[in-house]
Amino acid sequence: MRLSLRGEYALRAMLALGQRYGSEVVRIRDVAAEQRIPKRFLEQILNDLKDARVVESRRGVQGGYRLARAPELISLAEVIRHIDGPLAPVSCVSERFYEPCSCPDESRCGLRSIMREVRDAISKQLEGVTVADLCARSASLQVGKEGPSMDFAI
Amino acid sequence: MRLSLRGEYALRAMLALGQRYGSEVVRIRDVAAEQRIPKRFLEQILNDLKDARVVESRRGVQGGYRLARAPELISLAEVIRHIDGPLAPVSCVSERFYEPCSCPDESRCGLRSIMREVRDAISKQLEGVTVADLCARSASLQVGKEGPSMDFAI
């Protein structure tokens, strides 16, 4: 049930780009430094996200990356699907990456029916959260850094 | 977000053993044939489940495996954790397999806070479902095989 490191880095990069949405492009090296991601590895990941039309790039001096759409229009589910593949725990219940499994009768498989519910739960969470939400959540956590009103966190 | 094949086989084996709970031990080869799992691979998996005290075995002629407890007392979450490790998508939100991640400040990480919700959703699903539930679900799906009352499934 794991998200790959690659997928985690992708999401952290989206956060970094989301926080700077509206300004100019951001260099890979800056994202890498801020999020403590290996720079060369991040290059690949952002490149993949470009193929997915989630980010866009500019080359050369003053080049860099930025979101291709408003942060409200990018769900975490979309990012993960492009980087890591299906959200579903087993691919016989995946909607976009369906593949048959080896069980005797898929249509009457009790496990499959349960796994479909797990997929729905995961999907509901990740489909409903956008990069904008991620940025907002991050910002609200940062507030506690200076402000004293973090009773809720104790 | 995937369950490994190993984990899937483990759950299918639990289903097979659950359906025969109460009777004598079941041979690996029978479970393998019924569930279409490579026999040699299944040997490994059942052996791991024995270490987890989820199944118990008997050697020699007329040997085999059976559940070590009533099916109502074995959750799918327990099986998966023993075979595949953490349910959590990233290990910095795992309760039993916690490991720090590389992000700048874990306690104020927006992504982490979202991933914790995903873990809770997954955990809620899998913790709440037992091997008994799995068998019951499977049985109710099998009913439709002969009976005509499967309107709900259309």
Added chain:
DNA sequence: GTAATCTTGATTCAATCAGTGGTCAATCTA
């Protein structure tokens, strides 16, 4: 004792993951 079954460890094979070295395009500078 012999056949059937689990037990254990090593081993193969392939796929995926994480990371790296060099190439190409845009901008800046002289």
Added chain:
DNA sequence: TAGATTGACCACTGATTGAATCAAGATTAC
């Protein structure tokens, strides 16, 4: 406008993990 510099781009490698197999050994029933 030539050349240097910067930063994205592409192809590849090395290591790890996952799935599966092989080959003995141990235990029990008959």
